[in-house]
Amino acid sequence: MKILYFSQELPCSGHETLGVFIQDSINAIAQKEKVEVVSPKAKVLPYTWFPHHEFAQLPQKEETGPYTSHYPRYFYPVPKKLFYFLTPRFYSSSVTSYALKNIQKPDLIHCHNPYPDGPGVLKLVEEWKVPFVMHLRGSMDYYLDNTCMQQLVTALHKADAIIAVGEKEKESFTRKGIHPDKIHVIPNGVDMGLFKPRPKDSLRKKLKLPLQKKIILFVGSLLSIKGIEDLVATLKNFPDATFVIIGNGPLRSYVQKELPHAYVLGTQSREKTAEYMSAADLLVISSHSEGRPNTLYEALASNLPIVATEVGGIPELIRNGENGILVPPKSPMMLREAIRELLKNEKLLNKIGSQGRKTIEQHKLTWEEHARRLIEVYKKVVKKK
Secondary structure: OEEEEEOOOOOOOOOOOOOHHHHHHHHHHHOOOEEEEEOOEEOOOOOOOOOOHHHHHOOOEEEEOOEEEEOOEEOOOOOHHHHHHHHHHHHHHHHHHHHHHHOOOOOEEEEOOOOOHHHHOHHHHHHHOOOEEEEOOOOOOOOOOHHHHHHHHHHHHHOOEEEEOOHHHHHHHHOOOOOHHHEEEOOOOOOOOOOOOOOHHHHHHHHOOOOOOOEEEEEOOOOHHHOHHHHHHHHOOOOOOEEEEEEOOOOHHHHHHHOOOOEEEEOOOHHHHHHHHHHOOEEEEOOOOOOOOHHHHHHHHOOOOEEEEOOOOHHHHOOEOOOEEEEOOOOHHHHHHHHHHHHHOHHHHHHHHHOHHHHHHHOOOOHHHHHHHHHHHHHHHHHHO
């Protein structure tokens, strides 16, 4: 079986850490099936002052490990806030033409990005008459307006199968009229060989972090939807702790200004992120909306205690007081108190941390299991077609 994957967020030159969990999923499938990848990129000017200028240097296609990756260009209308509803149209025009000329017809198409990739590949699906699978990523209501959401829902109705990472995600789209039997809940996985407990002191010396202070870690995009303002309001109340913030986004300068003594590191490689997780005492997830964040899996695999907001699929994994602490979203005071109480209670901190890898094993959250379940869905839809 040959699967053709679409995702505009797959890692490429200059953006190695973008969409790495999608790449992990595809790599796991590529161990068992024939795979080809299309990662459309916006047409950009090759000047350093131009956003995403590095895309201009990408080849049209390249061999990336066990498969070929294609990077067709398409016109991306800006500003996004005004013209995002037009993006699938330009995406479809460029990608359909490129694929028909350069890619052999697959047995199945799988879109890892629901929008604009989902609506953007419908024309190609119709041309080839192949089964079509779509992946969901959180609720998406926070960044898609009504017109964009209508296009997404249309694509979901036309899909032969839909993959959700958690039950909450499935529920949010059944409320939009998608038949629940079409939606398969298949969580992402985690590399337990990379994310694992390691000696704290030696890592702190390597990373030049204080040995005696408690270290509070945040990993994620610096966006309002991630509760960054709540995080800042919370961390200001811990003068004796050290804060490590991994991630980029429009609120980075705000975080640096409000938390001048924090280690605001920007985006890091997964190898480096794994080291910081082993060096930290606590991970905070302050999001207002989530699916099932991979950061959650990575912290659990590292036996790193977690304080997280009770949103999306997080409560499907975290049992309050057993393998993490849950607080309501948009409640910096409750987030602050949960962190304070946990850092004061070394026994509870150690108990919660010790349950992390057990949770991963109990729920079978490995990439191997993820691939096995995905291939089962693929075989069913190909057989029906």
